[in-house]
Amino acid sequence: MSAHNIRGKSAIVGMAIAGIGEAHGFSAMELLGQVAVAAVADAGLKMQDIDGVFAATSSHAFPTMSVVEYLGLRPRYFDGTNVGGSSFELHLLQATLALEAGLCDAALVCYGSNQRTAGGRLVSMSEPQWHETAYNPRHPITAYALATARHMHEYGTTREQLADVALAARGWANLNPEAFARGPLSKDDILSSRMISDPLSKADCCLVTDGAAACVLTRADRAKDLHAKPVYFLGGGAANYHRSIVAMPDLTTTAAVDSGPRALEMAGVALKDLDLAMLYDAFTINTIQITAEDLYLNAGDWYTFGDDGSTYQGTFAVGNLGPSATKLIYVRQIIPDAETLASLSSGFSVHVPPVVKYKKRQENGAGI
Structure with a gap:
Protein backbone atom coordinates (compact mmCIF):
# COMPACT_ATOMS: atom_id res chain seq x y z
CA MET A 1 0.00 0.00 0.00
CA SER A 2 1.49 3.32 -1.03
CA LEU A 32 -10.97 10.33 29.32
CA GLY A 33 -14.01 8.13 29.92
CA GLN A 34 -16.36 11.12 29.71
CA VAL A 35 -15.12 12.18 26.29
CA ALA A 36 -14.92 8.63 24.97
CA VAL A 37 -18.61 8.06 25.75
CA ALA A 38 -19.56 11.46 24.31
CA ALA A 39 -17.52 11.02 21.11
CA VAL A 40 -19.01 7.60 20.42
CA ALA A 41 -22.51 9.00 20.95
CA ASP A 42 -21.69 11.94 18.67
CA ALA A 43 -20.78 9.43 15.96
CA GLY A 44 -24.15 7.73 16.34
CA LEU A 45 -22.50 4.52 17.51
CA LYS A 46 -22.60 2.40 20.64
CA MET A 47 -19.58 1.69 22.79
CA GLN A 48 -19.61 -1.99 21.77
CA ASP A 49 -19.13 -0.85 18.14
CA ILE A 50 -15.62 0.38 18.98
CA ASP A 51 -13.11 -2.28 17.97
CA GLY A 52 -9.99 -0.12 17.63
CA VAL A 53 -8.42 1.90 20.46
CA PHE A 54 -5.55 4.39 20.26
CA ALA A 55 -4.40 6.17 23.42
CA ALA A 56 -1.41 7.74 25.16
CA THR A 57 -1.32 9.54 28.50
CA SER A 58 1.31 10.88 30.85
CA SER A 59 -0.03 8.90 33.80
CA HIS A 60 -0.53 5.34 32.48
CA ALA A 61 2.29 2.97 31.64
CA PHE A 62 -0.03 0.83 29.48
CA PRO A 63 -2.63 3.32 28.27
CA THR A 64 -4.67 1.16 25.90
CA MET A 65 -4.95 -1.60 28.52
CA SER A 66 -6.17 0.91 31.09
CA VAL A 67 -8.63 2.48 28.63
CA VAL A 68 -10.21 -0.77 27.45
CA GLU A 69 -10.52 -2.00 31.04
CA TYR A 70 -12.17 1.23 32.18
CA LEU A 71 -14.57 1.39 29.22
CA GLY A 72 -15.28 -2.35 29.11
CA LEU A 73 -14.06 -2.70 25.53
CA ARG A 74 -12.65 -5.73 23.72
CA PRO A 75 -10.95 -4.20 20.67
CA ARG A 76 -9.58 -6.21 17.79
CA TYR A 77 -6.79 -3.67 17.32
CA PHE A 78 -5.11 -1.21 19.70
CA ASP A 79 -2.02 0.98 19.78
CA GLY A 80 -0.46 2.93 22.65
CA THR A 81 2.37 4.62 20.76
CA ASN A 82 3.62 7.52 22.88
CA VAL A 83 5.72 10.15 21.17
CA GLY A 84 4.75 13.01 23.45
CA GLY A 85 2.37 15.71 22.34
CA SER A 86 2.36 14.46 18.76
CA SER A 87 1.05 11.02 19.71
CA PHE A 88 -2.53 11.75 18.77
CA GLU A 89 -1.81 13.11 15.32
CA LEU A 90 0.18 9.94 14.71
CA HIS A 91 -2.77 7.93 16.02
CA LEU A 92 -4.91 9.38 13.22
CA LEU A 93 -2.51 7.94 10.68
CA GLN A 94 -2.28 4.61 12.51
CA ALA A 95 -6.06 4.36 12.86
CA THR A 96 -6.48 5.06 9.15
CA LEU A 97 -4.04 2.28 8.27
CA ALA A 98 -5.81 -0.15 10.62
CA LEU A 99 -9.23 0.74 9.22
CA GLU A 100 -8.09 0.37 5.63
CA ALA A 101 -6.45 -2.98 6.42
CA GLY A 102 -9.70 -4.25 7.93
CA LEU A 103 -8.14 -4.64 11.39
CA CYS A 104 -10.97 -2.60 12.90
CA ASP A 105 -14.18 -0.89 11.79
CA ALA A 106 -14.54 1.95 14.33
CA ALA A 107 -11.48 3.51 15.95
CA LEU A 108 -11.43 5.55 19.15
CA VAL A 109 -8.55 8.00 19.68
CA CYS A 110 -8.60 9.35 23.24
CA TYR A 111 -6.66 11.28 25.89
CA GLY A 112 -7.29 12.62 29.39
CA SER A 113 -5.27 14.64 31.91
CA ASN A 114 -5.84 16.16 35.33
CA GLN A 115 -2.35 17.61 35.52
CA ARG A 116 -3.46 20.97 36.89
CA THR A 117 -5.70 19.85 39.74
CA ALA A 118 -3.47 16.85 40.54
CA GLY A 119 -0.22 18.78 40.69
CA GLY A 120 -0.50 22.20 39.12
CA ARG A 121 2.97 22.22 37.61
CA LEU A 122 4.35 21.65 34.13
CA VAL A 123 6.70 18.73 34.67
CA SER A 124 7.96 15.90 32.55
CA MET A 125 6.49 12.52 33.51
CA SER A 126 9.14 10.59 31.55
CA GLU A 127 12.26 8.84 32.73
CA PRO A 128 15.39 10.96 33.48
CA GLN A 129 18.03 11.17 30.77
CA TRP A 130 21.38 10.15 32.28
CA HIS A 131 23.41 12.76 30.38
CA GLU A 132 21.10 15.58 31.55
CA THR A 133 20.35 14.59 35.15
CA ALA A 134 23.60 16.00 36.53
CA TYR A 135 22.54 19.49 35.41
CA ASN A 136 19.13 19.27 37.13
CA PRO A 137 17.03 20.37 34.13
CA ARG A 138 13.41 21.39 34.56
CA HIS A 139 11.88 19.67 31.58
CA PRO A 140 10.18 20.37 29.28
CA ILE A 141 10.86 24.06 30.00
CA THR A 142 14.65 23.73 30.02
CA ALA A 143 14.65 22.11 26.58
CA TYR A 144 12.56 24.88 25.03
CA ALA A 145 14.65 27.53 26.77
CA LEU A 146 17.81 26.04 25.29
CA ALA A 147 16.29 26.06 21.80
CA THR A 148 15.08 29.63 22.31
CA ALA A 149 18.50 30.84 23.41
CA ARG A 150 20.08 29.29 20.34
CA HIS A 151 17.44 30.83 18.07
CA MET A 152 18.21 34.23 19.57
CA HIS A 153 21.93 33.74 19.03
CA GLU A 154 21.61 32.51 15.47
CA TYR A 155 18.81 34.73 14.12
CA GLY A 156 18.71 37.71 16.45
CA THR A 157 15.24 36.81 17.78
CA THR A 158 14.31 39.01 20.73
CA ARG A 159 12.20 38.65 23.86
CA GLU A 160 9.98 41.37 22.42
CA GLN A 161 9.22 39.16 19.43
CA LEU A 162 8.45 36.24 21.72
CA ALA A 163 6.12 38.54 23.62
CA ASP A 164 4.25 39.30 20.38
CA VAL A 165 3.34 35.61 20.18
CA ALA A 166 2.00 35.51 23.74
CA LEU A 167 0.17 38.80 23.25
CA ALA A 168 -1.56 37.62 20.08
CA ALA A 169 -2.55 34.33 21.73
CA ARG A 170 -4.15 36.17 24.65
CA GLY A 171 -6.00 38.48 22.28
CA TRP A 172 -7.64 35.52 20.58
CA ALA A 173 -8.21 33.73 23.89
CA ASN A 174 -10.24 36.72 25.03
CA LEU A 175 -12.64 36.03 22.17
CA ASN A 176 -13.14 32.42 23.23
CA PRO A 177 -15.32 31.79 26.31
CA GLU A 178 -13.73 28.35 26.73
CA ALA A 179 -10.18 29.71 26.99
CA PHE A 180 -8.53 29.16 30.36
CA ALA A 181 -6.24 32.21 30.44
CA ARG A 182 -8.30 35.31 29.66
CA GLY A 183 -8.28 38.95 30.62
CA PRO A 184 -6.13 42.00 29.95
CA LEU A 185 -2.46 41.46 29.14
CA SER A 186 0.07 43.98 27.86
CA LYS A 187 3.46 43.55 26.28
CA ASP A 188 5.01 45.08 29.38
CA ASP A 189 3.21 42.49 31.51
CA ILE A 190 4.74 39.73 29.44
CA LEU A 191 8.27 41.13 29.45
CA SER A 192 8.19 41.74 33.21
CA SER A 193 6.72 38.35 34.12
CA ARG A 194 8.77 36.04 36.33
CA MET A 195 11.71 34.37 34.61
CA ILE A 196 11.34 30.58 34.65
CA SER A 197 14.21 29.33 32.52
CA ASP A 198 16.19 32.05 30.80
CA PRO A 199 15.16 33.39 28.29
CA LEU A 200 11.62 32.08 28.87
CA SER A 201 9.42 33.86 31.38
CA LYS A 202 6.15 32.60 32.83
CA ALA A 203 4.26 34.29 29.98
CA ASP A 204 6.31 32.34 27.40
CA CYS A 205 5.57 28.95 28.92
CA CYS A 206 2.95 26.34 28.22
CA LEU A 207 -0.21 26.50 30.33
CA VAL A 208 -0.93 23.69 32.77
CA THR A 209 -4.58 22.67 32.51
CA ASP A 210 -6.84 19.66 32.88
CA GLY A 211 -8.84 18.34 29.98
CA ALA A 212 -9.73 15.42 27.78
CA ALA A 213 -10.51 14.82 24.12
CA ALA A 214 -11.60 11.94 21.94
CA CYS A 215 -12.57 11.29 18.36
CA VAL A 216 -14.01 8.36 16.44
CA LEU A 217 -12.88 7.38 12.94
CA THR A 218 -14.41 5.02 10.42
CA ARG A 219 -13.68 4.20 6.81
CA ALA A 220 -14.78 6.94 4.45
CA ASP A 221 -17.46 4.84 2.76
CA ARG A 222 -19.22 4.43 6.09
CA ALA A 223 -18.66 7.98 7.33
CA LYS A 224 -21.29 9.63 5.18
CA ASP A 225 -23.97 7.48 6.80
CA LEU A 226 -22.91 8.27 10.36
CA HIS A 227 -22.43 12.02 10.55
CA ALA A 228 -23.69 14.98 8.56
CA LYS A 229 -20.24 16.62 8.45
CA PRO A 230 -17.47 14.02 8.51
CA VAL A 231 -13.88 15.26 8.49
CA TYR A 232 -11.82 13.31 5.96
CA PHE A 233 -8.22 12.47 6.71
CA LEU A 234 -6.00 13.17 3.72
CA GLY A 235 -2.52 12.46 5.00
CA GLY A 236 0.03 12.57 7.77
CA GLY A 237 3.78 12.63 8.08
CA ALA A 238 6.21 11.75 10.85
CA ALA A 239 9.88 12.28 11.61
CA ASN A 240 11.84 11.01 14.61
CA TYR A 241 15.43 12.02 15.21
CA HIS A 242 16.20 11.83 18.92
CA ARG A 243 14.87 11.51 22.47
CA SER A 244 16.93 14.10 24.36
CA ILE A 245 17.36 17.80 23.63
CA VAL A 246 21.13 17.34 23.83
CA ALA A 247 20.96 14.96 20.86
CA MET A 248 19.02 17.39 18.68
CA PRO A 249 21.04 17.87 15.47
CA ASP A 250 20.17 21.58 15.25
CA LEU A 251 18.51 23.38 18.17
CA THR A 252 16.77 25.79 15.80
CA THR A 253 15.31 23.15 13.50
CA THR A 254 12.77 20.50 14.50
CA ALA A 255 11.76 17.36 12.64
CA ALA A 256 8.91 19.38 11.12
CA VAL A 257 11.14 20.17 8.17
CA ASP A 258 10.67 16.55 7.09
CA SER A 259 7.27 15.60 8.50
CA GLY A 260 5.47 18.60 7.00
CA PRO A 261 6.41 17.86 3.38
CA ARG A 262 5.63 14.17 3.92
CA ALA A 263 2.13 14.97 5.12
CA LEU A 264 1.46 17.30 2.20
CA GLU A 265 2.78 14.77 -0.29
CA MET A 266 0.56 12.02 1.09
CA ALA A 267 -2.43 14.37 1.02
CA GLY A 268 -1.70 15.44 -2.54
CA VAL A 269 -1.89 19.13 -1.68
CA ALA A 270 0.51 22.05 -1.69
CA LEU A 271 0.84 24.94 0.74
CA LYS A 272 -1.08 27.16 -1.67
CA ASP A 273 -4.06 24.79 -1.34
CA LEU A 274 -4.38 25.25 2.41
CA ASP A 275 -7.02 27.62 3.73
CA LEU A 276 -5.71 27.41 7.27
CA ALA A 277 -2.57 26.26 9.09
CA MET A 278 -2.93 25.40 12.77
CA LEU A 279 0.27 25.57 14.82
CA TYR A 280 0.57 24.04 18.28
CA ASP A 281 1.99 26.97 20.26
CA ALA A 282 2.79 25.49 23.69
CA PHE A 283 5.78 27.81 24.18
CA THR A 284 6.29 31.07 22.32
CA ILE A 285 9.30 29.66 20.50
CA ASN A 286 7.09 26.89 19.05
CA THR A 287 5.13 29.32 16.93
CA ILE A 288 8.29 30.94 15.62
CA GLN A 289 10.00 27.67 14.72
CA ILE A 290 7.03 25.79 13.30
CA THR A 291 5.86 28.75 11.24
CA ALA A 292 9.23 28.86 9.51
CA GLU A 293 9.61 25.10 9.10
CA ASP A 294 6.15 24.10 7.96
CA LEU A 295 5.46 27.17 5.86
CA TYR A 296 8.92 26.89 4.28
CA LEU A 297 10.21 30.29 5.32
CA ASN A 298 13.77 31.16 6.16
CA ALA A 299 14.21 30.34 9.83
CA GLY A 300 14.94 33.95 10.78
CA ASP A 301 12.17 35.55 8.71
CA TRP A 302 9.03 34.57 10.61
CA TYR A 303 8.64 38.01 12.17
CA THR A 304 8.50 39.83 8.85
CA PHE A 305 4.79 39.00 8.79
CA GLY A 306 4.24 38.27 12.48
CA ASP A 307 4.81 41.56 14.28
CA ASP A 308 1.26 42.78 13.64
CA GLY A 309 -0.25 39.56 14.97
CA SER A 310 -1.58 38.50 11.57
CA THR A 311 0.14 35.13 11.87
CA TYR A 312 -2.32 34.17 14.56
CA GLN A 313 -5.62 35.09 12.96
CA GLY A 314 -8.04 32.24 13.27
CA THR A 315 -6.30 30.42 16.11
CA PHE A 316 -8.38 29.23 19.04
CA ALA A 317 -6.63 29.59 22.38
CA VAL A 318 -8.13 27.32 25.03
CA GLY A 319 -5.57 25.68 27.29
CA ASN A 320 -2.78 23.14 27.20
CA LEU A 321 -4.54 19.92 26.37
CA GLY A 322 -1.81 19.10 23.90
CA PRO A 323 -2.44 18.50 20.20
CA SER A 324 -4.85 15.71 21.14
CA ALA A 325 -7.55 18.12 22.16
CA THR A 326 -6.29 21.01 20.09
CA LYS A 327 -6.95 19.20 16.79
CA LEU A 328 -10.52 18.50 17.89
CA ILE A 329 -11.07 22.12 18.86
CA TYR A 330 -9.93 23.01 15.34
CA VAL A 331 -12.35 20.49 13.87
CA ARG A 332 -15.30 21.76 15.91
CA GLN A 333 -14.73 25.44 15.26
CA ILE A 334 -13.46 25.39 11.67
CA ILE A 335 -15.84 22.97 9.96
CA PRO A 336 -18.17 25.72 8.68
CA ASP A 337 -15.38 27.69 7.02
CA ALA A 338 -12.22 25.92 5.95
CA GLU A 339 -12.10 23.49 3.07
CA THR A 340 -8.54 22.26 3.62
CA LEU A 341 -6.27 22.79 6.61
CA ALA A 342 -3.07 21.51 8.11
CA SER A 343 -2.78 20.82 11.82
CA LEU A 344 0.85 21.11 12.80
CA SER A 345 2.20 19.98 16.15
CA SER A 346 5.82 19.70 17.09
CA GLY A 347 7.87 18.11 19.79
CA PHE A 348 11.65 18.04 19.98
CA SER A 349 11.78 14.43 18.87
CA VAL A 350 8.72 13.86 16.68
CA HIS A 351 6.50 16.08 14.61
CA VAL A 352 3.32 14.76 13.06
CA PRO A 353 1.02 17.14 11.18
CA PRO A 354 -2.11 15.55 9.76
CA VAL A 355 -3.82 17.18 6.82
CA VAL A 356 -7.60 16.84 6.85
CA LYS A 357 -10.25 17.94 4.40
CA TYR A 358 -13.64 19.11 5.54
CA LYS A 359 -16.84 18.25 3.76
CA LYS A 360 -18.06 21.70 2.72
CA ARG A 361 -21.22 22.95 4.37
CA GLN A 362 -21.63 25.54 1.64
CA GLU A 363 -20.49 25.99 -1.93
CA ASN A 364 -17.32 27.91 -1.12
CA GLY A 365 -15.33 27.75 2.11
CA ALA A 366 -14.23 31.05 3.60
CA GLY A 367 -10.58 30.39 4.41
CA ILE A 368 -8.53 32.60 6.66
Missing part, protein backbone atom coordinates in the same frame (compact mmCIF):
# COMPACT_ATOMS: atom_id res chain seq x y z
CA ALA A 3 1.08 6.49 0.99
CA HIS A 4 -1.19 8.01 -1.64
CA ASN A 5 -3.59 5.07 -1.45
CA ILE A 6 -4.82 6.01 2.03
CA ARG A 7 -5.70 9.59 1.09
CA GLY A 8 -9.28 10.26 2.16
CA LYS A 9 -9.86 6.63 3.19
CA SER A 10 -10.93 7.52 6.76
CA ALA A 11 -12.93 10.27 8.43
CA ILE A 12 -13.61 11.65 11.89
CA VAL A 13 -17.30 11.03 12.54
CA GLY A 14 -17.56 11.89 16.22
CA MET A 15 -15.67 14.01 18.73
CA ALA A 16 -15.85 15.44 22.23
CA ILE A 17 -13.87 17.52 24.70
CA ALA A 18 -14.41 17.90 28.45
CA GLY A 19 -12.89 19.24 31.65
CA ILE A 20 -11.05 22.11 30.00
CA GLY A 21 -9.13 24.23 32.51
CA GLU A 22 -9.78 22.75 35.93
CA ALA A 23 -11.74 19.55 36.53
CA HIS A 24 -11.73 19.16 40.29
CA GLY A 25 -12.52 15.72 41.66
CA PHE A 26 -11.84 13.78 38.45
CA SER A 27 -8.95 11.49 37.63
CA ALA A 28 -7.31 11.51 34.21
CA MET A 29 -9.06 8.25 33.32
CA GLU A 30 -12.45 9.55 34.44
CA LEU A 31 -12.06 12.58 32.17
